[in-house]
Amino acid sequence: MLHPEPWGDRERPVCPLMLSPSTLLTVLAALVIVAVVLAIALFFIKLVHRRRIRAIGVRRAHYIGALGELVARNALPMSSLTGWGDDPVFLEVLFDFLTIVTGDERATLDRLIERLDLPAKLAEDVRGSRRLRKRLQALGYLVEIADEDVEDLFLGCLDDDVVEVRLHAARGLARVGNPESVGKILDRMEHEEPWVADRLADVLVGYGPAAVPALSQYLLLSQFDPRRDAELLRDITRVLGLIGDLSAEPALLSMVEADERLLRIGAASALGTAGTPASVPALLQALEDPDWRVRARAADSLGVFSDPRAIEPLGIALRDRAWWVRQDAAKALANHLGGEARLIEALGDADPYARDAALHQLGLKGTVRDAYRRIEAGTGTELDQRILRAALESGAPNSAELSELAG
Amino acid sequence: MILNLLSILILTYAVVIEFSILGLGVGSGLALRRDRYVARFRRIEDLLSSDAVPPVSIIVPAYNEEIGITESIRSMQMLKYPKIEIVVVNDGSTDATLARLIEAFRMVEVTMPFRDDIATEPITAIYESMLPIPLVVVDKVNGGKADALNAGTNVAQYPYVLLTDADVVMDEFCVLRAMRHVVEDRVRTVAVGGNIRPANGCEVAFGRVVEAKVPEKMIERVQLLEYLRSFVASRPAWSRMNALTLISGAFGIFRRETLAEVGGMVPGHLGEDLDLTMRIHRHMRRNKRPYRITYAPDCVAWTEVPSSTPVLRTQRIRWHRGLLRAVRDFRGMLLNPRYGSVGMVGWPAQFFIEYLAPIVEFAGWFVLPIAFLLGLLNVAVALPLIGIALLVGAINSLLALYLDEVYGYFNSPTEAARLIGLAFTENFGWRQRTVWWRVRSMFGNRKRQEWGNMERVGVGNLAGRE
Numbered sequence: 091m092l093h094p095e096p097w098g099d100r101e102r103p104v105c106p107l108m109l110s111p112s113t114l115l116t117v118l119a120a121l122v123i124v125a126v127v128l129a130i131a132l133f134f135i136k137l138v139h140r141r142r143i144r145a146i147g148v149r150r151a152h153y154i155g156a157l158g159e160l161v162a163r164n165a166l167p168m169s170s171l172t173g174w175g176d177d178p179v180f181l182e183v184l185f186d187f188l189t190i191v192t193g194d195e196r197a198t199l200d201r202l203i204e205r206l207d208l209p210a211k212l213a214e215d216v217r218g219s220r221r222l223r224k225r226l227q228a229l230g231y232l233v234e235i236a237d238e239d240v241e242d243l244f245l246g247c248l249d250d251d252v253v254e255v256r257l258h259a260a261r262g263l264a265r266v267g268n269p270e271s272v273g274k275i276l277d278r279m280e281h282e283e284p285w286v287a288d289r290l291a292d293v294l295v296g297y298g299p300a301a302v303p304a305l306s307q308y309l310l311l312s313q314f315d316p317r318r319d320a321e322l323l324r325d326i327t328r329v330l331g332l333i334g335d336l337s338a339e340p341a342l343l344s345m346v347e348a349d350e351r352l353l354r355i356g357a358a359s360a361l362g363t364a365g366t367p368a369s370v371p372a373l374l375q376a377l378e379d380p381d382w383r384v385r386a387r388a389a390d391s392l393g394v395f396s397d398p399r400a401i402e403p404l405g406i407a408l409r410d411r412a413w414w415v416r417q418d419a420a421k422a423l424a425n426h427l428g429g430e431a432r433l434i435e436a437l438g439d440a441d442p443y444a445r446d447a448a449l450h451q452l453g454l455k456g457t458v459r460d461a462y463r464r465i466e467a468g469t470g471t472e473l474d475q476r477i478l479r480a481a482l483e484s485g486a487p488n489s490a491e492l493s494e495l496a497g
Numbered sequence: 498m499i500l501n502l503l504s505i506l507i508l509t510y511a512v513v514i515e516f517s518i519l520g521l522g523v524g525s526g527l528a529l530r531r532d533r534y535v536a537r538f539r540r541i542e543d544l545l546s547s548d549a550v551p552p553v554s555i556i557v558p559a560y561n562e563e564i565g566i567t568e569s570i571r572s573m574q575m576l577k578y579p580k581i582e583i584v585v586v587n588d589g590s591t592d593a594t595l596a597r598l599i600e601a602f603r604m605v606e607v608t609m610p611f612r613d614d615i616a617t618e619p620i621t622a623i624y625e626s627m628l629p630i631p632l633v634v635v636d637k638v639n640g641g642k643a644d645a646l647n648a649g650t651n652v653a654q655y656p657y658v659l660l661t662d663a664d665v666v667m668d669e670f671c672v673l674r675a676m677r678h679v680v681e682d683r684v685r686t687v688a689v690g691g692n693i694r695p696a697n698g699c700e701v702a703f704g705r706v707v708e709a710k711v712p713e714k715m716i717e718r719v720q721l722l723e724y725l726r727s728f729v730a731s732r733p734a735w736s737r738m739n740a741l742t743l744i745s746g747a748f749g750i751f752r753r754e755t756l757a758e759v760g761g762m763v764p765g766h767l768g769e770d771l772d773l774t775m776r777i778h779r780h781m782r783r784n785k786r787p788y789r790i791t792y793a794p795d796c797v798a799w800t801e802v803p804s805s806t807p808v809l810r811t812q813r814i815r816w817h818r819g820l821l822r823a824v825r826d827f828r829g830m831l832l833n834p835r836y837g838s839v840g841m842v843g844w845p846a847q848f849f850i851e852y853l854a855p856i857v858e859f860a861g862w863f864v865l866p867i868a869f870l871l872g873l874l875n876v877a878v879a880l881p882l883i884g885i886a887l888l889v890g891a892i893n894s895l896l897a898l899y900l901d902e903v904y905g906y907f908n909s910p911t912e913a914a915r916l917i918g919l920a921f922t923e924n925f926g927w928r929q930r931t932v933w934w935r936v937r938s939m940f941g942n943r944k945r946q947e948w949g950n951m952e953r954v955g956v957g958n959l960a961g962r963e
Contacts (some may be wrong), residue, residue, distance in 0.1 A: 114881035121888040128895045129917050133910075135899070140908035230540070261543075285681045288549035295546075328548065446608050453605060454627065 153183040161195045175206040185234055213243055233262040241266050248278055257289055264296030272304040291325035299335040306341035324352040331360025338364040346372045354384045362391030370397045377403050382412035393422025405432045408444035416447040424451040437480035500868040501875055507861040508882035514854050515889035522896040524734030541673055552580035555659045556649030558642050559585055562663045563592045567601040569663045572704020578672045582631040586649040589639030598634050603627040614757035615647040643762035643769040650756050659750045666696055666706055666799040674796040675750050685789040687755045691748030692728045695721050696799035706799050709906040719927050720802045722894055722919055730897035736792035740843025746770035748798040768819015775827050778839045810934050817938035824852050855935040887924050894920035
């Protein structure tokens, strides 16, 4: 549809876009206007943004000064504080302060929060605001000052459509710390996507030991229920490990023998922090698990207890076919009160992998270096010479460092 | 007649391409709005105390990086992330890179078995730090950047690897922000790209960019605008469509297992990051596995861009040669519905915008003047089309600057005016030069280039240099 005459009739469709020259000119003119308007608007947006940032900075500085003075004087102002509670900049500064102050200073701020009636205001925003941003912001702040009065609000929010609201609500419940709400969060976790369940599990750690009975019970009852999600149970073992309360031990011990690999891994790992020396036999059994991850976690956990019963099995684990197990066993021995001698003994092991693992840890621990230095200073013992000889003969880890030490 | 037809076709092509880019910009704006909204409320700090966040191995290839390598590692150590290890791969450096690392971090040689999932040049030694920092140094025979990254991936012990450069300066929450996408979709997310920005002119202290500034040099400023168009006004839209064809080599997190499945990076490829991203798409689509390759706009990493024409020319020619090879290697994916959004939209866009457009534009340099001189050009159509193409191009840049406003950088009147002015003026001179380099890359010596010859001054010294 191109025009045969280059300077001819300009009103006919002349290009593949089927636009006439006058239409093109109109488009061009419109684009010129758009581009110029955009450029000017952008320039002013940037300037306005800059002013806004500065204005917020000034307000922020004002509030920081005011709150700093209140905290220092341990007193509230006589004058009215009208408007402070409605200013998002003030709330931001106030809640920043809350994360860094303790004792009397915190008490002053708590009085200020009470005087400004912030819990009620924030709860009102959570309930009434249609703007999700405002709702979430209020909920986020409310979590920081949560008490029993707002527990019902959080429980209600636990079923909200918006995932962030549910997560905030769970954090609020953990802050309140009523163990009865643990069950509600666990129920929620069963219906959540894996990542949300993971985040809720993190929140459960916030309950501390108060959550352990409910979590242990859930774990014990669930192990016989094939419908339970193994990942969810693994998450709970993880939480128990992070809380580290010894009352979780029976539930975790029952998990070490579970059919599901994820549970055995989780339990072997958690027993390191939530177990007592009574867990050692179960961990020693886990050290022979067919799955290397369970063996590695068990070796790691055994390193915590310094139980003499663990030394020999850990020494044998130095010959494990999996590198991680050998390393974790060597690390456990290195942390073990009587483990260093076993590592030194392993330097003469027929298995080169066991020698490597032992020497690696002895190298990191500084045992080899110390032995060399003592020999160099003329105070070396026969044991020192054995260590150094074994290290040099192994031709394996740290050999370069040793060669350097040996000149 | 034919010349006129050709001229108008060339101009129409340019207009269509510019409008497509504008469409991408609008799409990116919508995607960014959603992402910002999500990021704002997802309390990224909460993830710091979570052990549900997968650990990450940061792979840092180093070839003759003695100037800035220790500062780079120190800045990476300060990243806020629950569990990381840093794997520095010394790719047969001829300077004192290895010695600097051994001295600064008390490295000792260890025997560490590693998976040889990806074939690489031989590893000669592995060092571990005696200090309480998770640092491993791999010393290997020279094989190029891709080979070094592959070796690092083999040695990496964690399930996700961050492939980066030694000179990249990352924001402290950068890795956490990128990994948020993995945390929220662990099954499908196989790769996450970061938002790369030029560090030139910025104030860098303690391994962090403390103040972002518009570079003084014109050549750096134009690159800043290019980066904004690419990373702010284009990738978010591609990411939403799961059609991201390029995760920049400066910052890309990959699932280690997926990297091993596709055989890692191809040594000697001049566009190894593009090639890797496309191979992951191809692999996942062919095997009908659910996957996502995502872009994290709030994960900001800063890198030094060329500040002299010869270096920039070499870089651009190298990039374009990489693209040419990728176009050849992945021609079967072009407009192939089997590859879904990437085959039908993402890869065709790369082909028509990045590969074909410079050729068409270059042809226009000759066809239009000849047609005009012979009196065959329909000027009444050609001139408005040229104007429209240039203006839409400028609007694209303005849109990128607008979308970038969320980061709050470059707000002083001078900086704003400079960048806005540049959106209009870059079309005269700069654009033609880039097109020429791209066309030139199709000819001449296409020999392997293992490491780009970027002149670096070290991340701590970026500000105030001239």
